[in-house]
Amino acid sequence: MAHNRHFPSKPVPQLARVANPIISLLHSLAMMGDERWEEAITALQRFMELGKNPLDRHMAYQNLGACYLALERFDEALAALDEAKRTQPGDPEIIYSRAVIYACASRVNEAIAVFELYTRNWPQLARQRKVKQALRMLHQIECGEIPPGSYLLEHLQEQIFHNLEVDDFHLVESKARRMIAALPERPEGHFALGLACWSRIATLKLWMLSRRPSPGIPTTNRCSTILGIPI
Secondary structure: OOOOOOOOOOOOOHHHHHHOHHHHHHHHHHHHHOOOHHHHHHHHHHHHHHOOOHHHHHHHHHHHHHHHHHOOOHHHHHHHHHHHHHHOOOOHHHHHHHHHHHHHOOOHHHHHHHHHHHHHHOOOOOOHHHHHHHHHHHHHHHOOOOOOOHHHHHHHHHHHHHHHHOOOHHHHHHHHHHHHHHOOOOHHHHHHHHHHHHHHHHHHHHHHHHOOOOOOOOOOOOOOEEOOEEO
């Protein structure tokens, strides 16, 4: 009986990896998935130095805008969307993303204008319900019924739900602190921060239990530190 021989694949040389735009793009997507925004930005910038396809660059600039938005670098996020618009001026995703950036930056009048543009031009798209909710909140901010940071708080809280589902408590803590900075009087950020701290305490307790000496097994007299607490 004949057997097919399988040969191990050869690693991609370092120079080829550096010059390959697809590898830079894949790396950027992986970093975005982990919310390592600075590294994603570096990979996307490298991709755009190498990639010449307009459609690929359009996507890369949209992703770059998302990274800058996550870092609250709003002007850079808008500039990235301007570049994306050059390749596909009629893309509704660019319009929607621009409105979200304006809203997170508390540029309320501009956010309302762009969300309304989205509603008029693309009434059939599934995001219309979400856009109407955003417009309702922005009009409340405009009238002084709720404070300007309310949209950013809701934007971060929506992300925290996902982070909690996958136990990314370090990201929960980071976003909770941003929520508190935006609106310290609102309870949501404090509650999210409490969840993150509780997770760290629970992890510490499990670690301490794992270090309990078993009968008959000698232990060393070492001292470790977790969260600044000597164990």
